[in-house]
Amino acid sequence: xxxxxxxxxxxxxxxEDNGAFAVCDYCGTRQALPGSGDSSPASATADALRIxxxxxxxxxxxxxxxxxxAQAEQKxxxxxxxxxxxxxxxxxxxxxxxGKILKILASIFIVIALGVLTVTVIIPSIKxxxxxxxxxxxxxxxxxxxxxxxxxxxxxxxxxxxxIKEYPQVAQIGDIIYFGNYEQDNRTANGxxxxxxxxxEKDADGNMLVVSRxxxxxxxYHNSVEQVTWEECDLRQWLNKDFISxxxxxxxxxxxxxxxxxxxxxxxxxxxxxxxxxxxxxxxxIDEAKTYLPSTVDRVCLATHYAESQGSQLEGITKACRWWLxxxxxxxxxxxYVKIDGFILQLGTPVSxxxxxxxxxxxxxx
Numbered sequence: 001x002x003x004x005x006x007x008x009x010x011x012x013x014x015x016e017d018n019g020a021f022a023v024c025d026y027c028g029t030r031q032a033l034p035g036s037g038d039s040s041p042a043s044a045t046a047d048a049l050r051i052x053x054x055x056x057x058x059x060x061x062x063x064x065x066x067x068x069x070a071q072a073e074q075k076x077x078x079x080x081x082x083x084x085x086x087x088x089x090x091x092x093x094x095x096x097x098x099g100k101i102l103k104i105l106a107s108i109f110i111v112i113a114l115g116v117l118t119v120t121v122i123i124p125s126i127k128x129x130x131x132x133x134x135x136x137x138x139x140x141x142x143x144x145x146x147x148x149x150x151x152x153x154x155x156x157x158x159x160x161x162x163x164i165k166e167y168p169q170v171a172q173i174g175d176i177i178y179f180g181n182y183e184q185d186n187r188t189a190n191g192x193x194x195x196x197x198x199x200x201e202k203d204a205d206g207n208m209l210v211v212s213r214x215x216x217x218x219x220x221y222h223n224s225v226e227q228v229t230w231e232e233c234d235l236r237q238w239l240n241k242d243f244i245s246x247x248x249x250x251x252x253x254x255x256x257x258x259x260x261x262x263x264x265x266x267x268x269x270x271x272x273x274x275x276x277x278x279x280x281x282x283x284x285x286i287d288e289a290k291t292y293l294p295s296t297v298d299r300v301c302l303a304t305h306y307a308e309s310q311g312s313q314l315e316g317i318t319k320a321c322r323w324w325l326x327x328x329x330x331x332x333x334x335x336x337y338v339k340i341d342g343f344i345l346q347l348g349t350p351v352s353x354x355x356x357x358x359x360x361x362x363x364x365x366x
Contacts, residue, residue, distance in 0.1 A: 177210065207257060215359045217243070219234075222235065225351070259282075261277045262276050263276055274328075318340070323337060323359045329349065333350060
C-alpha cells in the first residue's frame with residue numbers, strides 16, 4: 001500500500017483526523033494534503049490513505065469498545081463473584097452466630113432449670129427431711145418453723161397445722177393456735193368448737209399473749225349506767241369466772257397465766273384508767289390494740305354465729321363487729337372500742353350498751 005512521504009525529509013506522514021493535513025513522524029512537518037477532486041497520483045494516494053485511516057480508526061474504536069465491554073463484563077462478573085462470596089461468608093457468620101446464641105441460650109436454660117430444680121425441689125427436700133428428723137428428735141419448734149416455711153411443698157402445710165395443734169408452744173408471733181372450746185356455730189347439738197387464738201407476742205420463756213381470732217360473745221361492759229373502771233366492771237368478772245370455766249378444762253386453766261394488767265388513763269380525754277389488776281382473761285387496752293394490731297385491717301374482727309345470736313351487731317360489707325377495749329372512754333360512763341373499720345374510738349360508748357362484742361385476751365404458756 002502507498003504511503004505519503006514528507007517533502008522535507010522523506011519521512012512517513014500521518015494523516016490528521018480531519019483528513020486535510022498530515023504530520024511527519026520524523027521531522028514533525030505539517031503539510032496540506034491534495035484535495036479529493038485532484039486526479040494526480042498524490043491525490044489518489046491521499047484519498048487511499050484517508051480511507052485506510054478512517055477504517056483503521058473505526059477498527060480501533062470498535063476494538064476499544066469491545067475491550068471496554070469485555071472489561072465491563074469482567075468487572076460485573078468479578079462483582080457478582082465477590083457478592084456471592086460475601087453472601088456465603090455472611091450466611092456462614094450468621095449461622096455461626098446463631099449457633100453461638102443457641103449454645104448460650106441452652107446454657108442459660110440449663111442454669112435456670114438447675115436453679116429452679118434446686119430451689120423448688122432439692123433444697124425443699126433437704127429441709128423437709130430435716131423437719132421430719134426434728135419431729136423424730138422431738139424438736140417440735142424447729143420442725144414447725146421449717147414445715148411452715150415450706151408451705152405447699154409436699155404435705156408441709158398439713159404437718160405444720162398438726163404440730164401447732166398438738167404442740168401450741170411452737171407457735172410464732174402472728175400464728176393461730178387452738179386452745180379451749182366455746183360455742184361458735186350456734187348449733188349446740190354438735191358441741192362446742194375449738195377456739196382460735198392469734199399470737200400477739202412471745203417472750204424468751206415461751207409465754208404468749210393471745211387474743212381470740214373472732215369475737216366470741218356479746219356482753220355489756222357493765223350492766224348498769226354508772227361510772228366504772230376495768231377493775232370494777234361486770235365484763236371483767238364474767239371473763240375470769242363464767243367464760244374461763246366454760247371454755248377451758250381444769251388442765252387447760254393451768255396454762256393460763258395470772259398477769260398484772262396495767263390500766264392506763266385515756267390519753268385523749270385524761271379519763272382515769274383505775275387500779276392495775278391481776279387477771280387471767282382480759283380485754284386489750286387502747287395502747288395494746290395499737291401496738292399488737294398496728295393497722296386498721298389487723299383490727300377488723302368478725303363475730304361467730306353464736307355471738308351474733310347473742311346480740312353482736314354486724315355491719316358493712318364484711319359483716320364485721322365492734323369490740324370492746326378495757327380502756328375508759330371520754331368519761332367513766334363509757335369505754336373505748338374498735339369500730340367495724342378497725343379504727344379505735346377513744347371517745348368510747350356507754351358501758352351498758354348491749355351490741356358490742358367480746359374478744360378475750362390472755363397470757364398462756366404450754
